[in-house]
Amino acid sequence: MFIYLPCTLTVIYDVPLIRLTLKKDAVLKIGIKDIAKQANVSIGTVDRVLHNRGEVSKTTREQVLKIIDELGYTPNLLAKSLSSKIKYTIAVLIPDAGSNPYWEKPLEGIKAAAREIKKFNFELQVATFDYSNENSFTEKANEILESNPSGFILAPVFYESSLTVIEKCDTLELPYVFIDVFIENCKNLAYFGQNSAQSGYLAARLMNYSINKGSSHLYIVKPLNPSAPVYHLSLREKGFISYFSLETTNQPDIHSMDFDISSPSILVESLDTIFASNQYPSGLFVANSRVHLVANYFEKNKIKNVVLIGYDLLPENIEYLEKGVIQFLVCQKPEEQGYKSVFSLFNHLFLKKPVDKLNYSPIDVIMKENIEYYKNFKI
Amino acid sequence: MFIYLPCTLTVIYDVPLIRLTLKKDAVLKIGIKDIAKQANVSIGTVDRVLHNRGEVSKTTREQVLKIIDELGYTPNLLAKSLSSKIKYTIAVLIPDAGSNPYWEKPLEGIKAAAREIKKFNFELQVATFDYSNENSFTEKANEILESNPSGFILAPVFYESSLTVIEKCDTLELPYVFIDVFIENCKNLAYFGQNSAQSGYLAARLMNYSINKGSSHLYIVKPLNPSAPVYHLSLREKGFISYFSLETTNQPDIHSMDFDISSPSILVESLDTIFASNQYPSGLFVANSRVHLVANYFEKNKIKNVVLIGYDLLPENIEYLEKGVIQFLVCQKPEEQGYKSVFSLFNHLFLKKPVDKLNYSPIDVIMKENIEYYKNFKI
DNA sequence: ATAAATTCCGTTAACGTTAACGGAGATTTA
DNA sequence: TAAATCTCCGTTAACGTTAACGGAATTTAT
Known part of the structure; x- marks a missing residue:
């Protein structure tokens, strides 16, 4: 059954020797203090400029902004969340796992992400609704909106009710992320789901x-x-x-x-x-x-x-x-969908980074031979 | 060609209404100060106990340890790396991409991980060797060992030379992680590769x-x-x-x-x-x-x-x-292998968490239909 | 006995950022 | 013209941790 068919040849194969080194910050890490010194103002002023808290004259504001740009300042997030008193709450509204055991998976990812960003003063608030009861969706959504969260992840499975909720989010300027189900023409921050x-x-x-x-x-x-x-x-x-x-x-x-x-x-x-x-x-x-x-x-x-x-x-x-x-x-990596939903809000709220709006999960093909490596959600 | 064969029935399907909320820390986050107060010592003493820096009497040490345990203290990593002057360097030694373009991928993951832990004072130092030149491997390895890194990720493709390098790591008590190739009976911290x-x-x-x-x-x-x-x-x-x-x-x-x-x-x-x-x-x-x-x-x-x-x-x-x-x-997710290698060292060095020694990557099946979602390495 | 060394521990200045507080100077009000 | 109000800005105390410094109490050496 097994036939060996060699056609080997030996040739010297030479490759160049490369050395890679990640660019070190040649300049020492610059902070708010350095900007202040350079601009001849106090750190308080720099902070006011950075956060648009007003009470800064137009000229000094522009001067500070210019120096921030020149020095390529990036805030130290560790110091930021150490010092900041702001708490972020991410609200989640998905079907309960009783409706469909599938929903355990996204929740697992959501929780994993929440654990990771807890140190940045992020808190998670999870509510679930009954897949076969549209009212329970609306009720829970209203409860969430009243609690005034910083961001909202929801599975908008009921079209009409979802539209109502979304409208409220828009007026509250509450950023919301769709998971699993997508509704078109919305101002959602992002969507994570399947193709x-x-x-x-x-x-x-x-x-x-x-x-x-x-x-x-x-x-x-x-x-x-x-x-x-x-x-x-x-x-x-x-x-x-x-x-x-x-x-x-x-x-x-x-x-x-x-x-x-x-x-x-x-x-x-x-x-x-x-x-x-x-x-x-x-x-x-x-x-x-x-x-x-x-x-x-x-x-x-x-x-x-x-x-x-x-x-x-x-x-x-x-x-x-x-x-x-x-x-x-x-x-379709449901855990990853949950995980990434949370991080899109983190990027938006905390890092002020732009996030991709449409995000399809990879489609994994699982067989006997590779199931072992997909069993447990990691990272 | 397409035949529809319905066998639908309608039955009321009722599921319980569940509400999940992630456990909030009922107790306010406790810090080194709280322990100090509780143990009637100063924060300096608590710090000495926590880091085994000595100069603490046996009785107070035990007292402090007891209270740390009771209060379930976990250090605030943000404050830690803000304050700490310790720099970590992770050295990497892999074949150059000229030898095999494959090696661009693990490196990509390594760099991504390095970017993430840079804020915790981690630095990356990447060296590559010529796959067809065993000497280049040894030379680069020695260079790395001289630079005295905090951790070492290497692809031990040459068995004999690798053994020599590994021996040196052992005497230096330098933690090392194998990537892609595995050598048995070593005290490597972890291995990330393929099955x-x-x-x-x-x-x-x-x-x-x-x-x-x-x-x-x-x-x-x-x-x-x-x-x-x-x-x-x-x-x-x-x-x-x-x-x-x-x-x-x-x-x-x-x-x-x-x-x-x-x-x-x-x-x-x-x-x-x-x-x-x-x-x-x-x-x-x-x-x-x-x-x-x-x-x-x-x-x-x-x-x-x-x-x-x-x-x-x-x-x-x-x-x-x-x-x-x-x-x-x-x-076989080569980027992930690199990514996780770095994080295993991070867990070991910084978080002092135990890490799994043997780690096989998932085996992904890629076809025309799902290639889109695997093209770009993310996270 | 006193001086020197040792053991043990408290105090304090950082790390980079936030945000409350207050104050000097300019402008408006009575 | 004095008082009240604004504008704009500097100062400072946190956040939780690290690590250097120094000092009191105890032990050892002379």
């Missing part, structure tokens, strides 16, 4: 590679929570379908199959029907994290050689991936 | 999924730099091969093919031979980042429907992946 269609497209390619060419039946399984809105599911489905219409000569029949997650028996019946039919599947694409339900069916019914692709690193999914029942999990 | 065999194994699974079942000829291409050591290449090859011997009933012939990267014509000749032979390949696995050389051959010779899998996100590779010439790139 759902793209991930469906990717899943389709994996599916197409994995099934035998000439296979004829694929199934898209969409496990729904009927009382709650779904944005990503249909986008993932669309992405999946469009791969086959755009990219490949292989044209299997694609069947779409919705089912209510609250009644598992429906799923079993549907799967029974499919596997008993003459449209025996070569692959199933489960468009969200409930893929473990299908995997469970596969295991019980000893179904092999049917490609199973799903989403997200729930413990159950990991188990079935390791067992080989699930071939691929597509994962 | 090469595992990534080969993963590549083999992707290959097996992608080729038509019943395909018979696969080729492992190993582009070698003959004057330099290679550790990962053969491990990747082993991993690739072992997948087929362990996991699948599909048993293609696997051919291994070495070639010297300094003479591209050899590669072309070899590939010509293969594609003219009666052992026409269904897939090629290029065991390192030179996969673009093969992709270039594919493009010129209009070779299609042969699966091409390789390593690393070099610009050339990205280009061929986007064009569809390369199907998969396996990537």
Whole structure:
């Protein structure tokens, strides 16, 4: 089976010797004092200029500004937060993990980020709402707005209610960040989420590679929570379908199959029907994290050689991936979304740095061989 | 082609309403002053206890220690680095990017980490050596050791020379971190690198999924730099091969093919031979980042429907992946390896936190659809 | 016995920034 | 013209920690 085919040659390979050194600040780190001295004013004046607190004449203000620019002053953030009495509060409003265990993940990232910026006087205030209850969203949002936070991270899953909340944020000039769900034409500071269609497209390619060419039946399984809105599911489905219409000569029949997650028996019946039919599947694409339900069916019914692709690193999914029942999990770094949402507010509020408005997470392809390295969220 | 198969049901789905709030420090943040007051000593004494600077009687020392424990004191790092006069220097010794463009990536991560911890008085000192010149490694290492750094990150690619360097580090009690290459039985603080065999194994699974079942000829291409050591290449090859011997009933012939990267014509000749032979390949696995050389051959010779899998996100590779010439790139987050190496030293030196000794990078599967999100190293 | 050394500990000036306080000089009000 | 009000600016005490300095009390040496 293994044939060795050498075609080696030895040639001297010479490369130049390079030495890199990070540029040291040739000039000693300059501070507010140096500026004051240079401008012949006191540090108090410099501080007033730096923070636009007024009470400075136009001429001295300009003089100080000029010297700040010339000397390339950058504030020492450590000293700043040591001295400053300002407390920042970041409010978070996301669905509770009872609605969908997915939401544990972004929260984990949010908390990790919060721990890191705690030393800069940042505090976290997390509220959750019931995915199947629009009122709970509005109530919690109002509660948050009353507490007058410095920044707001929210998952605007209910369109109308979200618009109302956003309007209030705008009048309060409260910076807000969307996570997971995106609403267009808003003055949101940033958005962190998934490119759902793209991930469906990717899943389709994996599916197409994995099934035998000439296979004829694929199934898209969409496990729904009927009382709650779904944005990503249909986008993932669309992405999946469009791969086959755009990219490949292989044209299997694609069947779409919705089912209510609250009644598992429906799923079993549907799967029974499919596997008993003459449209025996070569692959199933489960468009969200409930893929473990299908995997469970596969295991019980000893179904092999049917490609199973799903989403997200729930413990159950990991188990079935390791067992080989699930071939691929597509994962969109939910922890990272949370983590980065917090940091976008930190950059805006504390560092006064501009932040990117549209931020899609990487789409990770997880298999048996690399699951180990994705299990734990780090950093 | 697309068939809709609904099996929806509506059921009320009720979930509990949860409110999470990050535990606020109920007690006001306690500092060195509070301990001093509680222990009836001065802050000077507390500081002496905290840093084991001696000149404290046994009884008061124990008393202070007890109160520190009771009050759960944690030092304020901001104040610490504001006040402290200690400078930390992290020395880095890695191959120069001329030897292998791969090494730009870890360096990028190293620099990013250095920027972040600069505020804590950390400085970076990077030296590179010539991959094909063992002496240059030793020379640079000695230079570094003479400069008396606080920590040392090195790629110990030359076994014997590395042992000498490591011995010196041990006597100097200089903490050192291995990156990319691992030497066993050393007192290294940590190792950050790849699980090469595992990534080969993963590549083999992707290959097996992608080729038509019943395909018979696969080729492992190993582009070698003959004057330099290679550790990962053969491990990747082993991993690739072992997948087929362990996991699948599909048993293609696997051919291994070495070639010297300094003479591209050899590669072309070899590939010509293969594609003219009666052992026409269904897939090629290029065991390192030179996969673009093969992709270039594919493009010129209009070779299609042969699966091409390789390593690393070099610009050339990205280009061929986007064009569809390369199907998969396996990537091991080299930037992250550099980034984390620096932070392990930061944790050790500054935070006095324990660090994990063995750290494998995640193995990322990159395809046309998700390349966009991996192009730029962030965080 | 006194002088010298040692042990142990408190005091204090930094580090770079913030923000409250107050004061000199100019301008307006009564 | 004196009092009140503004404008503009300097001074200073924090923030929590480090580390040098020096001093009192005790022990050792002469």
